[in-house]
């Protein structure tokens with residue numbers, strides 16, 4: 001099933017609420033722009049992956065909707081107050097209403113280091129399983145959950161979702177050289193790790209605008 005064209009469902013909280021754990025690094029003013037930059041770099045990289053047919057962002061944020069649509073993503077309004085897994089289920093239903101045979105994967109919006117070639121490696125492996133997932137860099141959560149045509153996504157994101165997805169019968173994808181797909185950014189330490197890996201241009205610019213830790217600014221050159 002290497003030839004599958006995937007629809008990626010990318011969930012994104014309203015920016016004023018997103019990435020709350022980055023408040024100590026970014027402050028309340030710059031945190032929303034950092035969250036938007038992560039989402040833009042994630043979506044831009046995903047859209048250039050040859051195995052991706054479509055990126056559908058589920059969000060209620062007007063600025064993110066405008067900016068991500070301008071990059072070439074499709075967008076859908078969230079189900080307000082229902083949370084992350086409901087948003088993913090909503091995106092999955094939209095994708096499959098448009099194309100019953102769609103292969104659908106949920107991808108977090110906080111992967112500023114994402115490299116299209118590494119995403120292609122993950123999606124190619126996911127195409128050989130019915131339902132599968134990739135653990136995050138910490139080995140606790142999940143950055144990507146994939147379901148081939150006819151398989152329900154059945155998302156169980158949030159906190160220790162690696163164990164939850166495994167218990168639900170999804171196959172864990174154990175792959176080398178896919179660090180950029182696993183490198184989600186929740187904390188200042190995660191951001192340092194992402195910068196060391198290389199981030200997309202919007203995240204690099206947003207980090208340079210931070211007035212806080214000089215160590216972060218110094219390593220915020222773009223380049224993945």
Ligand SMILES: Nc1nc2c(ncn2[C@@H]2O[C@H](COP(=O)(O)OP(=O)(O)OP(=O)(O)O)[C@@H](O)[C@H]2O)c(=O)[nH]1
Pocket residue numbers: 011012013017018019020021022058059060078082083084087108109110158186
């Ligand atoms: N559409 C939508 N996306 C969500 C929702 N909750 C979380 N997300 C997104 O799901 C992904 C993982 O979410 P988290 O890391 O838990 O949340 P976050 O806002 O990124 O970070 P924290 O505020 O620090 O928890 C991110 O892309 C979020 O924007 C929701 O209720 N609706």
Ligand SMILES: C=C(OP(=O)(O)O)C(=O)O
Pocket residue numbers: 136140141142143156157158159160161162184186
């Ligand atoms: C929602 C998740 O991510 P985070 O670690 O960003 O909360 C998850 O891994 O299931």
